[in-house]
Structures are given as C-alpha cells and as structure tokens.
Amino acid sequence: MRGHFNYLRPDCVTECLDMLDQYGNETAILAGGTDVMISLRTGVKKPRIILDISRLPETRQVEPYGETVRVGSTLTYSELIDHPVIRQEFPALCAAMGCVGSLQIRNVGTLGGNIANSSPAADSIPPMMLRDAEIIIQKKGSSRIQKLEKLIVGAYSNTLEPNELITGIILTKIKKGYRESYQRIGRRKSLSIARINAAILGRLNDSGVIEDARISVGSVAPSPMRMTNVESHLKGRKPELKTILEASRMIAQEIIDLVGVRHSTEYKQPAIAGLALKCLEDVFLDSSVN
Amino acid sequence: MNLEIDFCLNGSEIRLSIKPWETALDVLRNQSGLTGVKEGCGIGECGACTIIIDGKAVNSCLILAAQLDGRKVETVEGLEVDGKMHFIQQAFLDKGAVQCGFCTPGMLMSAKALLDKVENPSTDKIVEAMTGNLCRCAGYVQILEAVREATCMKAPLNKDDVTNS
Numbered sequence: 001m002r003g004h005f006n007y008l009r010p011d012c013v014t015e016c017l018d019m020l021d022q023y024g025n026e027t028a029i030l031a032g033g034t035d036v037m038i039s040l041r042t043g044v045k046k047p048r049i050i051l052d053i054s055r056l057p058e059t060r061q062v063e064p065y066g067e068t069v070r071v072g073s074t075l076t077y078s079e080l081i082d083h084p085v086i087r088q089e090f091p092a093l094c095a096a097m098g099c100v101g102s103l104q105i106r107n108v109g110t111l112g113g114n115i116a117n118s119s120p121a122a123d124s125i126p127p128m129m130l131r132d133a134e135i136i137i138q139k140k141g142s143s144r145i146q147k148l149e150k151l152i153v154g155a156y157s158n159t160l161e162p163n164e165l166i167t168g169i170i171l172t173k174i175k176k177g178y179r180e181s182y183q184r185i186g187r188r189k190s191l192s193i194a195r196i197n198a199a200i201l202g203r204l205n206d207s208g209v210i211e212d213a214r215i216s217v218g219s220v221a222p223s224p225m226r227m228t229n230v231e232s233h234l235k236g237r238k239p240e241l242k243t244i245l246e247a248s249r250m251i252a253q254e255i256i257d258l259v260g261v262r263h264s265t266e267y268k269q270p271a272i273a274g275l276a277l278k279c280l281e282d283v284f285l286d287s288s289v290n
Numbered sequence: 291m292n293l294e295i296d297f298c299l300n301g302s303e304i305r306l307s308i309k310p311w312e313t314a315l316d317v318l319r320n321q322s323g324l325t326g327v328k329e330g331c332g333i334g335e336c337g338a339c340t341i342i343i344d345g346k347a348v349n350s351c352l353i354l355a356a357q358l359d360g361r362k363v364e365t366v367e368g369l370e371v372d373g374k375m376h377f378i379q380q381a382f383l384d385k386g387a388v389q390c391g392f393c394t395p396g397m398l399m400s401a402k403a404l405l406d407k408v409e410n411p412s413t414d415k416i417v418e419a420m421t422g423n424l425c426r427c428a429g430y431v432q433i434l435e436a437v438r439e440a441t442c443m444k445a446p447l448n449k450d451d452v453t454n455s
Binding site: 041 | 291293309310311313332333334335337340346347348349351352353354356357359400418419421422423
C-alpha cells in the first residue's frame with residue numbers, strides 16, 4: 001500500500017542538490033518513475049519525500065564534445081532513441097533502449113534512472129559499458145565522475161550517496177571501423193525483463209584480424225560484467241566461425257564458473273552461448289563479408 | 291498536505307487540489323470523473339491506464355498526479371467532439387475491435403498518440419506503438435486492423451486539408 005510522502009520538484013540542479021543535502025536520507029528520487037512508482041506501490045520504498053528531477057534543464061541535453069557525448073541523465077529512452085546523435089553514435093545502446101518495457105515505459109523511463117536502479121538486467125548498461133561510460137555525479141558543493149563498472153557494485157546496489165545526483169553520462173563515440181550489437185532473451189518481446197542480455201563491440205584490422213573486442217553480459221550475475229578473458233582471447237585472431245563459436249562457449253563457461261551451477265544452468269549455459277554467438281556474428285562475421 | 295496543480299485536460303485548463311502520493315490515474319478517475327482511464331495491473335504492464343501527456347502515450351498508474359502540473363493531458367473522454375466519434379473510435383467499431391472493452395480506452399490512446407505523430411505508420415510501427423497494451427479477450431488482430439483502418443481514414447482527411455488550404 002502506498003505510503004504518504006511530500007512531493008518536491010526543483011527547478012534547477014543547484015536547488016535539487018540543496019534539497020538532497022537537507023533531506024537526502026528520507027528522499028526517493030523520481031526521474032521517470034517506472035521503478036520508483038512500483039516500489040512505492042508495494043511498500044518496498046517508504047520515503048518521506050519524493051524528489052521529482054524530471055524537469056531539471058541541466059540534465060536534459062545531449063552534448064557532443066570531441067570524442068565523447070555527454071548525455072543528460074533525465075532524457076527519456078524515447079527522446080534518446082529519436083535523437084540523431086545518439087542514433088548515429090550508439091546503435092547498440094539504441095537497440096537496448098528499444099527493448100525496455102513498452103513505448104509507454106520508454107516515454108518516461110530515463111537512462112539516469114536505469115543506472116541508479118542498478119538492476120542486474122538493465123538493458124542500457126551492457127552497451128554503455130563498452131563505451132567507457134563515466135557517470136557524472138553531483139552533490140552540494142562538489143562533483144565526481146565514476147566509471148559505470150565501478151559505480152554499480154551489485155544487484156540494485158551502487159556507490160551513490162543519499163545526497164548525490166546523477167546529472168549526466170559521458171560515452172565515447174563509435175570509432176571508425178567499429179561495429180556493435182545488442183541482443184537479449186526475454187520471456188516475450190515487449191514488457192519483459194531480460195533473462196540474458198549482451199552487447200559486443202569490435203573491430204577488424206585491414207588484414208581481417210580482430211583488433212579490438214569488448215563484451216559485456218547482463219542479467220546472469222549480480223551486475224552486468226565485462227568478459228575480459230574472452231576479449232583478450234579474441235584479439236589477434238581471424239573471426240572464423242570456429243573461433244567465434246569457441247568464444248561464445250567460453251563466455252557461457254566463464255559465467256557458469258562465476259555464478260556456480262544452478263537448476264537453471266542446463267538452460268542458461270547454451271542460451272548464453274547462443275546469444276553471444278548472435279552478437280559475435282553481427283559484429284565480426286557480417287563485417288568480414290563487406 | 292495538498293498540492294495545487296494546473297494543467298490542460300482534454301482541451302480545458304483546470305486546477306486540482308491533490309495529495310502528493312496520488313497517481314494521475316487516481317486523480318483523473320476520482321476527482322475528474324474520467325473513468326475511461328482504467329486500472330488494470332497498476333504496475334505499467336497492461337496499458338489500460340494509457341493517457342497522452344504532451345503528445346506521448348504514458349501509463350497513468352506510473353505517474354504521480356503532481357507530475358501533470360503544467361502539462362497537456364488527453365484521455366479517451368477527449369476523443370469525441372460535439373457528439374461525433376473520433377475516427378479511431380469509429381475504426382474500432384467498424385473492425386469489431388472491442389470485446390469486453392476494458393483495454394479499449396488505453397488502446398485508443400496509444401493509437402491516437404501514434405497517429406498524431408506519424409502520418410502513415412508501417413505495420414511494424416503500429417505494432418510497436420500497441421505492444422504496451424494488453425487485451426485479454428485476445429482481439430489483437432481486430433485491434434491492429436482497426437488502427438490500420440484508422441490510418442487510412444486519416445490519410446484522405448489530410449489530403450483534403452492540404453487541397454483546401
């Protein structure tokens with residue numbers, strides 16, 4: 001049952017940080033509200049104050065800056081998917097954001113909210129991890145920038161303090177010759193939480209050898225993670241089907257080794273390998289044809 | 291503690307006094323009497339409570355009433371003008387896209403948000419716009435046909451607008 005709370009809607013980040021400084025411990029931040037509203041309904045969250053940050057002008061811009069793009073934290077998935085710079089520079093992130101909930105959810109849900117919620121199955125996190133995502137976090141009087149991998153420390157758990165606010169995300173633009181892919185498995189196509197999701201980014205050099213490979217897998221461990229061993233394994237090899245198949249099996253094995261054999265392993269191990277294979281094919285096999 | 295909110299509801303500017311914890315769904319139904327806004331699941335999965343805010347379809351169960359402040363809000367009650375049904379409503383009738391009717395207001399609002407924005411949407415686009423709305427009578431085929439029909443009903447209208455102006 002929904003508890004009672006006050007509602008505050010600051011007009012600018014400075015005012016918002018003042019409010020967080022004063023009431024942070026008893027406040028739940030509402031950006032799009034698609035997660036918070038459910039926690040309020042079920043009583044999982046019982047804040048004294050709801051702080052609506054959805055209209056902070058400083059958090060609603062997409063600003064390309066050199067090799068990077070700074071993305072405002074309260075832009076909705078729909079706004080980002082429709083944004084020409086985001087579409088051009090972040091195809092896997094766009095694909096991932098397109099998988100979130102339904103259009104109604106994407107019309108209000110935000111990228112900052114997806115990070116702050118830190119769900120193991122967050123769609124946007126694996127593709128952002130591949131683009132060196134850095135999170136801009138502000139509190140009254142200071143700010144810090146933290147790598148996304150470091151910010152998220154476990155399932156629904158992160159390093160954010162009650163008086164801190166995510167105001168933006170810095171992502172590296174796609175570099176020449178790189179391709180990327182995002183794939184997910186859910187119970188149904190829309191309105192489902194990912195059971196397994198993965199993003200892969202890579203590049204072949206002029207001789208058709210894998211020069212860079214970055215792999216991030218979500219939903220299978222407490223937080224989405226980079227598969228650095230498999231990344232190193234792929235580098236310097238030709239993307240033949242045999243190599244790609246081997247890499248996809250390695251990804252699955254590494255995850256099973258990490259989380260342990262469970263009742264779901266019999267399904268998950270081949271499913272992870274299959275999903276990784278799809279991504280690897282998108283990135284390395286199609287491009288070798290070109 | 292009550293909050294005062296001002297917003298545009300189905301074309302009229304209104305002011306309401308609300309509780310901070312009330313959802314848009316609660317307030318539209320209980321204060322404004324707009325019972326076309328249905329609560330199905332209450333957690334943003336079924337789309338029965340879909341309304342349009344500033345041109346975008348959203349789940350009113352996941353929105354606080356306080357967030358409506360300053361926005362332009364449309365509900366199914368705003369579709370009919372001067373006793374004449376909206377062409378999307380007409381298309382739903384023509385195609386038999388209504389069975390129990392519970393999902394219909396939400397379906398209509400999702401369809402309206404799409405057709406207001408996209409002139410001639412592809413089938414994929416229609417499906418994408420409607421996937422956030424569940425129908426447990428399983429009338430999806432008729433519903434998608436109705437939206438496609440509405441697209442055709444809208445297109446000639448627009449051509450007339452162009453030739454008249």
